Amino acid sequence: MSAELTAADAPAKRLSDYRPYPFTLETVRLDFTLDPDATEVRARLTFSPRQEAAALELDGEDLELVSVAVDGRALTPDDYELTKTGLTIPANVLPSQPFTLETVTRIAPSKNTALEGLYMSNGMYCTQCEAEGFRKITYYPDRPDVMARFHVTITGDQPVLLANGDLVESREGYAEWVDPWPKPAYLFALVAGDLRAHSGTFTTMSGRKVATNIWVRPGDEDRCDFALQALHRSMRWDEEAYGREYDLDIFNIVAVDDFNMGAMENKGLNIFNSKWVLASPETATDADYERIEGIIAHEYFHNWTGNRITCRDWFQLCLKEGLTVYRDQQFTGDMRGHATKRIDDVLSLRGRQFREDRGPLSHPPRPDHYREINNFYTATVYEKGAEIVGMLHRLLGAEGYRAALDLYFERHDGQACTIEDWLKVFEDSSGRDLSQFKRWYTDAGTPTLRVRDSFKDGTYTLEFEQETRPTPGQSEKLPRHIPIEVGLLSENGDEVLPSTVLEMTEAKQSFTFDGLATRPVPSILRDFSAPVRLERDVDTSELAFLLTHDRDPFNRWEAGRALAQKVLIGRVLGQETDASFSDAIGALLRDETADPAFRALCLNLPSEDSIAQALYDQGETPDPAAIYAAREGLARDLASAHKTLLAEIFTSTEATGPYSSDPEQAGPRALRLAVLRLLNRIDGGARAGALFASAENMTESLGALAALVQTGQDAAAMAEFRERWQGDRLVMDKWFLVQLANCPPETALERAGALTGDPLFTWKTPNRFRALMAGLSGNHAGFHRADGASYRFYADWLLKLDPVNPQVAARMSTAFETWTRYDEGRREKMRSELERIAAQPGLSRDLSEMTQRLLG
Numbered sequence: 001m002s003a004e005l006t007a008a009d010a011p012a013k014r015l016s017d018y019r020p021y022p023f024t025l026e027t028v029r030l031d032f033t034l035d036p037d038a039t040e041v042r043a044r045l046t047f048s049p050r051q052e053a054a055a056l057e058l059d060g061e062d063l064e065l066v067s068v069a070v071d072g073r074a075l076t077p078d079d080y081e082l083t084k085t086g087l088t089i090p091a092n093v094l095p096s097q098p099f100t101l102e103t104v105t106r107i108a109p110s111k112n113t114a115l116e117g118l119y120m121s122n123g124m125y126c127t128q129c130e131a132e133g134f135r136k137i138t139y140y141p142d143r144p145d146v147m148a149r150f151h152v153t154i155t156g157d158q159p160v161l162l163a164n165g166d167l168v169e170s171r172e173g174y175a176e177w178v179d180p181w182p183k184p185a186y187l188f189a190l191v192a193g194d195l196r197a198h199s200g201t202f203t204t205m206s207g208r209k210v211a212t213n214i215w216v217r218p219g220d221e222d223r224c225d226f227a228l229q230a231l232h233r234s235m236r237w238d239e240e241a242y243g244r245e246y247d248l249d250i251f252n253i254v255a256v257d258d259f260n261m262g263a264m265e266n267k268g269l270n271i272f273n274s275k276w277v278l279a280s281p282e283t284a285t286d287a288d289y290e291r292i293e294g295i296i297a298h299e300y301f302h303n304w305t306g307n308r309i310t311c312r313d314w315f316q317l318c319l320k321e322g323l324t325v326y327r328d329q330q331f332t333g334d335m336r337g338h339a340t341k342r343i344d345d346v347l348s349l350r351g352r353q354f355r356e357d358r359g360p361l362s363h364p365p366r367p368d369h370y371r372e373i374n375n376f377y378t379a380t381v382y383e384k385g386a387e388i389v390g391m392l393h394r395l396l397g398a399e400g401y402r403a404a405l406d407l408y409f410e411r412h413d414g415q416a417c418t419i420e421d422w423l424k425v426f427e428d429s430s431g432r433d434l435s436q437f438k439r440w441y442t443d444a445g446t447p448t449l450r451v452r453d454s455f456k457d458g459t460y461t462l463e464f465e466q467e468t469r470p471t472p473g474q475s476e477k478l479p480r481h482i483p484i485e486v487g488l489l490s491e492n493g494d495e496v497l498p499s500t501v502l503e504m505t506e507a508k509q510s511f512t513f514d515g516l517a518t519r520p521v522p523s524i525l526r527d528f529s530a531p532v533r534l535e536r537d538v539d540t541s542e543l544a545f546l547l548t549h550d551r552d553p554f555n556r557w558e559a560g561r562a563l564a565q566k567v568l569i570g571r572v573l574g575q576e577t578d579a580s581f582s583d584a585i586g587a588l589l590r591d592e593t594a595d596p597a598f599r600a601l602c603l604n605l606p607s608e609d610s611i612a613q614a615l616y617d618q619g620e621t622p623d624p625a626a627i628y629a630a631r632e633g634l635a636r637d638l639a640s641a642h643k644t645l646l647a648e649i650f651t652s653t654e655a656t657g658p659y660s661s662d663p664e665q666a667g668p669r670a671l672r673l674a675v676l677r678l679l680n681r682i683d684g685g686a687r688a689g690a691l692f693a694s695a696e697n698m699t700e701s702l703g704a705l706a707a708l709v710q711t712g713q714d715a716a717a718m719a720e721f722r723e724r725w726q727g728d729r730l731v732m733d734k735w736f737l738v739q740l741a742n743c744p745p746e747t748a749l750e751r752a753g754a755l756t757g758d759p760l761f762t763w764k765t766p767n768r769f770r771a772l773m774a775g776l777s778g779n780h781a782g783f784h785r786a787d788g789a790s791y792r793f794y795a796d797w798l799l800k801l802d803p804v805n806p807q808v809a810a811r812m813s814t815a816f817e818t819w820t821r822y823d824e825g826r827r828e829k830m831r832s833e834l835e836r837i838a839a840q841p842g843l844s845r846d847l848s849e850m851t852q853r854l855l856g
């Protein structure tokens with residue numbers, strides 16, 4: 001008997017080991033008889049061999065095998081090999097012609113707390129199969145390159161029984177669904193429960209009518225219309241922007257409360273975390289509305305980029321995720337404005353992806369090995385993956401990009417593809433060589449781009465140097481192909497060189513611009529044209545000039561950002577700082593022509609985490625308490641310096657009329673709340689208190705609460721909010737999060753401890769667990785207390801969650817991904833918590849892989 005491998009020693013899977021599956025799966029018939037403790041799954045799979053004498057290997061986990069038969073002949077245990085991870089039928093037991101395998105298995109959805117496979121949430125059955133959850137439903141070749149047509153029957157006493165594709169038969173207690181499109185098992189979905197639909201119809205560009213439904217628990221019907229309309233907008237947009245039409249007669253979306261991720265693109269039956277579907281002005285913020293629209297779009301867009309064209313293997317995950325994120329970013333830009341969307345996306349890229357790329361978890365957008373694929377749904381795969389698509393768009397131009405995408409759909413529809421296939425369509429449609437560009441997919445790390453400039457005899461020179469630090473497992477870094485969008489401004493602010501894309505391909509490269517009368521001011525990396533860290537010695541007056549004059553809205557904001565960062569770092573390091581940032585903010589506050597949402601973004605000071613990162617990048621050791629103090633001090637000083645102007649804006653931005661989440665209202669509201677956060681530091685909480693009392697929508701209510709808790713004036717409001725919303729799970733998640741993320745750092749841990757004792761802390765629900773834990777880890781100085789007590793508390797909870805829901809525990813462990821940034825004391829304390837987790841007997845493969853990678 002061989003010793004069972006422990007999770008920690010599970011061998012890595014390697015991209016280079018890819019082999020095609022030796023069978024074609026012709027048809028799939030699944031019959032479900034639902035029962036919370038013993039759901040029976042009868043699977044009939046027709047295979048035809050593609051190779052001689054191949055064994056049939058099927059994945060399967062946590063299944064009770066009732067019977068196996070081949071072409072109607074029952075097999076005995078001697079005929080096959082059954083392990084904890086699958087079922088193998090040797091070649092000598094199999095016909096050499098096409099054959100049908102029939103298995104019956106039993107599973108217990110009510111005991112499935114990992115929320116992967118078939119599980120239950122509030123009495124409703126639902127599934128989550130990506131990436132490798134289908135193997136917890138039945139024995140199957142659970143890999144994305146095995147695509148088949150599914151025919152599914154469901155027997156159960158729930159009023160609503162849903163699966164992928166079109167409904168072909170239904171009566172009480174029974175439904176039959178046929179999906180005409182071949183798909184990999186990870187896109188399978190089943191839902192059964194007492195659900196209500198909010199329904200609509202969408203007419204496609206070729207005139208086909210599609211029934212659209214949002215399915216929710218009784219009582220939630222009146223919070224669905226925004227999501228339904230967002231779905232219709234997404235469907236129209238994909239027709240107009242990419243020429244892609246929907247391909248079934250029905251599109252269902254189901255909201256579930258217990259869900260590990262945000263949402264899932266199952267063919268014709270998307271399943272959503274209810275947080276990203278349900279919206280009403282009283283319960284959802286402006287930011288929630290925007291995010292709901294973006295996620296609905298994202299999952300819908302997967303129908304073409306993910307479902308019709310899927311991934312050959314999970315190493316290619318960014319093929320579908322990076323592209324689909326890019327598409328949802330374009331969509332949101334079109335719906336709500338490109339400038340603010342780009343700024344939001346770059347904030348998230350830097351806050352999540354750059355952070356990841358700078359630490360022990362750094363990996364390429366297309367990794368070449370992993371142990372647990374769930375750990376690779378990362379900011380790098382998603383957000384850097386989207387940036388890479390954006391760079392291709394910029395290099396080829398709008399028409400070139402569209403031609404490449406048309407070729408992609410034409411050439412690969414119905415296939416399971418690789419990054420090589422993807423790049424080849426760009427090469428073939430444009431005639432360009434993208435072999436160097438490919439490094440963006442295969443190399444880890446954020447390049448640093450250093451710039452120097454000079455001016456002589458009417459010629460201006462920009463000299464760039466790129467460098468990428470070594471990352472885990474990759475020490476040698478070759479230069480990347482970087483699109484650098486630049487513009488040049490004259491000293492009176494006119495554009496002397498409109499936006500131009502420079503293509504850098506060497507480690508060091510210069511670009512010259514002739515015929516200039518005077519030395520220009522450069523605007524470099526406009527629209528954040530590449531995911532790099534730009535380093536340049538710029539004085540504050542030049543930044544202030546760009547903040548006022550740049551034509552590129554992203555770089556205007558970026559200049560303000562750089563100014564803020566300079567002041568903050570100066571304050572942390574106890575250096576003299578000048579008034580240029582405060583003056584620039586004053587100018588911006590007076591500029592009524594500037595978009596309010598843009599002004600709000602400029603007023604938001606860099607996060608403490610980003611200040612810590614900037615200090616680390618400069619070779620300093622960040623001190624969390626000093627960072628907190630510097631940021632608070634700057635906020636107070638800005639508030640005092642501009643109090644009259646801020647007070648005027650606070651009054652003039654008050655909304656009138658009924659609530660709408662459109663940018664026309666959301667923009668001024670964001671500005672008003674940004675102003676409130678500053679004023680609250682000097683007005684004793686008067687405005688925030690009044691706003692909290694009078695607010696009629698969640699944006700203002702939560703904005704006021706966030707301001708109050710920042711200054712420790714929240715006790716009464718917090719209690720009132722809890723009293724009012726205790727029955728609403730989505731709003732209560734906000735309540736847990738807002739107080740921990742915003743409270744003074746010295747109170748954060750104590751507060752978190754008290755909140756874990758609140759009867760509403762239902763920690764097995766991912767949304768609630770995340771709200772509390774992300775609140776604490778998001779409180780930078782509170783999490784990084786010098787005594788390490790928050791680290792211990794957080795690690796204890798990860799260990800408690802791991803046996804229940806390893807996927808969420810593993811994702812949450814990234815709170816420790818910055819541990820190498822800090823001083824010796826904190827480093828040691830974080831390291832010892834990670835070692836304590838790693839040493840835990842029976843640790844999941846998910847969390848085990850994460851702690852080992854974190855420890856390096």
Ligand code: BES
Nearest residue numbers: 130131261262263264265294295298377
């Ligand atoms: N395919 C994913 C959902 C998923 C991720 C399932 C990981 C299983 C494991 C889906 O398309 C997705 O990307 N969802 C995102 C939201 C999106 C807007 C970026 C999510 O769930 O966070």
Ligand code: ZN
Nearest residue numbers: 298302321324
């Ligand atoms: Zn996705």
